[in-house]
Amino acid sequence: MSALAFAAERAVAIHAVLSASKVCQRVFTKLVNGETITKKDKSPVTIGDFSAQAVINTILHKSFPEDPIVGEEDSKDLRGEEGRQMREKVLELANSGLDQALTLTEESLLETIDRGTYAGGAHGRMWALDPIDGTKGFLRGEQFAVCLALIVDGQVQVGVMGCPNLPVDAKDKDGEKGCLFITVKGQGAFQRNFSSTKETPISMSSIQSLAEASFCESVESGHSNQSDSAKIAQLLGITKAPVRMDSQCKYCSLSRGDAEVYLRLPVSATYEEKIWDHASGSLLVAEAGGIVSDIHGQPLDFSKGRTLATNSGVIAAHAKIHGRVIEAVQKVLFPEGKL
Ligand SMILES: Nc1ncnc2c1ncn2[C@@H]1O[C@H](COP(=O)(O)O)[C@@H](OP(=O)(O)O)[C@H]1O
Ligand SMILES: [Mg+2]
């Protein structure tokens, strides 16, 4: 029997994401003032984001030196005298997550972080990396995810997500936390706990009626229009309150049946979703029995560069109900019937 496709990429991605997730867990308990800065777009970035990107880029480069990386962060804020304090912290943290043979110097730290500047596009292999997705959730001690995906010719082929604060069993919220979600196109979706190497197949819950469904959305009202989502839920007959959660943990929750619908509704006409915010999560949901599209029902197009430039918003649901959800989305967002 021939080896499964992308077996090496899957294994390396698991190792990289797990290593970075553990660094993030360590940072959170030690994060102090001055270790978070605000980026030009007003979003936060922490020593955790930089360290996780350094760990993953270093591990990827060792196994796949030719592969470009589309990563969220760059080293600008770590350079020069202004960046010295943060740079030293990030160096120490990144090295704590890497094997000794891969130990970074200040110079190679900046270089490895900047391997994530690839422009993306329709051709060839590339990794999409969000070292901490849901940085706001991370800062609140809530949900965040370390997200890595392999994209080949515009198609997501491998996705691995590490969710350090997610309960391994949604029904036992105070139980063990820390799980990894793993998927390869055509090979299904799996969950593994940080504490074990055993992988369990997961799938979305197939509900009979939307009245039983629950939907999830971002915690941040600036990332998704929550008043429109309430109207859509009402139109669908969903009565349960939304589950608000940061990061791609929403895709993970859907994939193992904790919720049935994920609504991410545009808050502005100009914002373009980033490919690293959706690549791994959207493949996981698709492999678990769902459909992920934009608000018009169009597939997410990962071939347009660093953003999903031709898509607007994200709607994910079980394949059996996705069409009905899109109908409701269209009715609420475009009451005149115009697209
Ligand atoms: N106006 C906006 N609309 C949609 N997403 C946005 C946004 N501004 C920022 N984001 C993205 O929302 C992501 C978090 O997703 P969520 O809201 O589901 O937790 C952020 O990822 P980072 O935290 O990696 O920066 C960021 O890329
Ligand atoms: Mg960010």
Ligand SMILES: [Mg+2]
């Ligand atoms: Mg993100």
Ligand SMILES: [Mg+2]
């Ligand atoms: Mg991020």
